[in-house]
Amino acid sequence: MKESEGIDVKLMDIVRFDKNGLIPAITQDYETGKVLMLAYMNKESLEVTLKERKACYWSRSRQELWLKGATSGNFQEVMQISIDCDADAILLKVKQKGGACHVGYYSCFYRQVENDNSSLSICDKLVFDAEEVYGKSNKK
Amino acid sequence: MKESEGIDVKLMDIVRFDKNGLIPAITQDYETGKVLMLAYMNKESLEVTLKERKACYWSRSRQELWLKGATSGNFQEVMQISIDCDADAILLKVKQKGGACHVGYYSCFYRQVENDNSSLSICDKLVFDAEEVYGKSNKK
Numbered sequence: 001m002k003e004s005e006g007i008d009v010k011l012m013d014i015v016r017f018d019k020n021g022l023i024p025a026i027t028q029d030y031e032t033g034k035v036l037m038l039a040y041m042n043k044e045s046l047e048v049t050l051k052e053r054k055a056c057y058w059s060r061s062r063q064e065l066w067l068k069g070a071t072s073g074n075f076q077e078v079m080q081i082s083i084d085c086d087a088d089a090i091l092l093k094v095k096q097k098g099g100a101c102h103v104g105y106y107s108c109f110y111r112q113v114e115n116d117n118s119s120l121s122i123c124d125k126l127v128f129d130a131e132e133v134y135g136k137s138n139k140k
Numbered sequence: 141m142k143e144s145e146g147i148d149v150k151l152m153d154i155v156r157f158d159k160n161g162l163i164p165a166i167t168q169d170y171e172t173g174k175v176l177m178l179a180y181m182n183k184e185s186l187e188v189t190l191k192e193r194k195a196c197y198w199s200r201s202r203q204e205l206w207l208k209g210a211t212s213g214n215f216q217e218v219m220q221i222s223i224d225c226d227a228d229a230i231l232l233k234v235k236q237k238g239g240a241c242h243v244g245y246y247s248c249f250y251r252q253v254e255n256d257n258s259s260l261s262i263c264d265k266l267v268f269d270a271e272e273v274y275g276k277s278n279k280k
């Protein structure tokens with residue numbers, strides 16, 4: 001099969017939410033390919049994401065829709081959405097404003113395992129002051 | 141904080157498995173940044189991955205350790221492991237042999253949403269014959 005060939009399948013007809021009504025969504029920088037975060041979507045947040053072209057998740061801790069950037073201004077403009085073979089994971093390619101991580105890093109994956117297979121080191125840069133952006137809330 | 145600064149934290153001391161003992165792991169091509177798959181690890185599979193430097197997951201469908209490539213030969217050599225801010229997601233950067241997807245594509249995310257926000261199209265290339273590689277088993 002060639003690349004970019006249309007198939008007679010619609011996203012909402014195949015997407016599989018888990019028993020809690022959620023699907024994991026990987027968010028990746030559209031230009032650099034850097035993986036920014038992993039979050040979860042319910043049906044409504046996926047619909048908002050598709051319609052608004054801004055990443056919207058379901059906050060498991062707050063049990064509410066989570067339009068990424070609503071508190072921080074660090075919106076994610078969605079450039080591409082794909083779904084995996086088992087239809088139980090979503091991949092978003094986004095243009096990230098500011099940074100994705102609530103700690104202040106560009107990516108949430110800012111700690112890597114060292115050569116001893118155990119210790120961690122910082123592998124990303126702080127791009128904003130988390131306290132200034134979020135105050136004392138823990139919204140993301 | 142500078143990039144690559146060591147921190148006095150060990151992976152196994154902070155990693156958070158869910159109530160089923162699992163953590164989602166995103167797997168990304170080390171060279172191109174292409175996201176290949178999302179799978180799950182339990183403590184044992186993470187330990188195997190760290191030790192062997194080959195990606196090892198926990199198969200939720202088969203309820204067993206899943207050394208990626210054991211059936212297909214499509215092993216994933218692990219070049220980097222990172223963990224996110226909440227310590228509840230893992231990112232692997234790997235050198236992928238063959239292809240990652242059991243359907244035969246390089247990436248499991250081979251279907252993207254079209255401009256109508258609904259239809260899907262193929263956005264990746266078939267790189268191997270799945271039936272030839274896996275036979276009639278559904279192992280990955």
